[in-house]
Amino acid sequence: MADGLMRAGKVRTAASLYEIALRRASPLQRNAILVRQGLATYPHQRRVDLLGALEKLEGFGSHVFIGEGLATWHKTTPFLEDQRFVELAHKHASLLPIANWHWNLQTVLWALKRARGIIGDFVELGVFKGHTTIFAAEYLEFAAWDKRWHLYDTFEGIPDDQLDPGWAASNKATYSGTFSFEEVRDRFSAFPNIDVIKGRVPEVLEDSTPERIAFLHMDLNNSTAEIAALDALFDRLSPGGIIVFDDYGWATARAQHDAENQWFSQRGLEILALPTGQGLFIKPV
Structure with missing residues (x-):
């Protein structure tokens, strides 16, 4: 019934039914419902297409997971067995216009846990509304860590002179009046060791970058700024330090990849x- 309601556009009612179904679901049923619940938060009609793809994949076997750009089946999904992960991913899902970002979040969590024992602070280049970082900071209780996390973004979109081919329309639609620097800054008010910094990369890095970096999350959506950031920051990345490139494997980000x-x-x-579309690099020791 809930699937039919989602197809009919009655997303809130469908989401409520999924929530009720979770209370009496078996572990396997629970996973299937959680995936559907994630699709219901997707603010795009494509959620219906993803639901159809999910149902087809369920015909092949169990443990199916689907999100934007990634589907898996017959694979363990440990994040769906982690109640804290599920709750926080659902809590912050509206901050990202992409459904079921769980595999990507799991990658970032793995990197952050590993980087905790490495000399240096954390840096994120390209913050958007802060979805990935607020999820990770709450999950890891980052306020208690002996690290600082520096978040850099223009909060106004990609500068025109840094746009890669084909990004102009998406850049305008995503950033024009949809959120503000102040909104994102306030989202992290509970974390005294997270700094939200407004500025253009690479110029903003000249004045406020940590001397040593243990973890770098690169999500600038353009090749010009990301290469300039590598030039500026790579030598500061500690041995064993980790870079996660958010856009690296996406077909729309081929300029960055190359x-x-x-x-x-x-x-x-x-x-x-x-x-997941991410790229992973660990600096040799």
Whole structure:
């Protein structure tokens, strides 16, 4: 019934029914309902297409998970067995216009846990509304960590002179009047060790960057700024430090992928492409 309601556009009613169904679901049923619940938060009609794809994949077997750009089946989904993860992902889902970002969030959590023991602070370049960082900060109780997290963004979109081909329309639609720097800054008010900094990369990095970096999350959606950021920050990345490239494997971000591959290959290094669309790099010790 709930699936039919979602197809009919009655998303809130469908979400309520999914919530009721969770209370008496078996573990396997629970996973299927949680995936549907995530699709119900997607502010786009494509949720119906994703629901249809989900149902087709369920015909192949169990443990199906689907989000924007990634579907898995016959795979363990440990995040769906983690109640805290599920609750926080659902709590902040509206901050990101993409459904079921769980695999990507899991990658970032893994990197942050590993980076906790590495010398240096954390840096995020490209914050948007703060979805990934607020999720991770709450999950990890980051306020109690002996680290600082520096978040940089223009909060006004990608500067025109940094736009890669094909990004102009998306840039305008995503950023024009949809949120503000103040809104994002206030979202992190409970974390005295998180700094939200407004400015253009790479220029803003000249004045307020930590001397040592343990974790770098790169999500600037353009190759010009990301290569400039690598030039500015790579030497500050501690041995064993981790970079997660948010856009690296997405077809729409091919300019970033190619530019970063060239930058790393010139140094005898390589980024690992992940099926999430992310790229992962660990600096050699």
